[in-house]
Amino acid sequence: MTSVTEGVDRPEYVYDAAGERLLRRVQGATTLYLPGMEVTWNPAAGTEETTRYFERAGGTVAVRKNDGGLYWAFSDPHGAGEMAVDAVWGDVVQRRMTVFGGRCLRGCGSCL
Numbered sequence: 001m002t003s004v005t006e007g008v009d010r011p012e013y014v015y016d017a018a019g020e021r022l023l024r025r026v027q028g029a030t031t032l033y034l035p036g037m038e039v040t041w042n043p044a045a046g047t048e049e050t051t052r053y054f055e056r057a058g059g060t061v062a063v064r065k066n067d068g069g070l071y072w073a074f075s076d077p078h079g080a081g082e083m084a085v086d087a088v089w090g091d092v093v094q095r096r097m098t099v100f101g102g103r104c105l106r107g108c109g110s111c112l
Helices: none
Strands: 013-015 021-026 027-035 037-042 047-055 058-066 070-075 082-087 092-094
Touching: none
Parallel strands: none
Antiparallel strands: 013 021, 021 027, 027 037, 037 047, 047 058, 058 070, 070 082, 082 092
16 A cells, blocks of 8 residues: 545555555655654654654563653553553553454443
């Protein structure tokens, strides 16, 4: 897949010969995917953002954002990120999913 329509957006993707995603372009911003890192450049907004992923035993255990924030990451048995905990303040963000992998919009957990 090289592009998909999301509402009014139409992201475009570039892959390498092995099928790994290299670039994502949407609304003038370009994201470069490197091993363990994403770099996004938006020339219109004049911004550059990076996200670094730290892995252990085949799974992501921590994420460092552009602003220096560090988050501990917890995944389900399939490797999908379910929970992130702010390493400084302890704030928790949890993402609930339906049994088919869609986002649970109710927030009550009954989708699981």
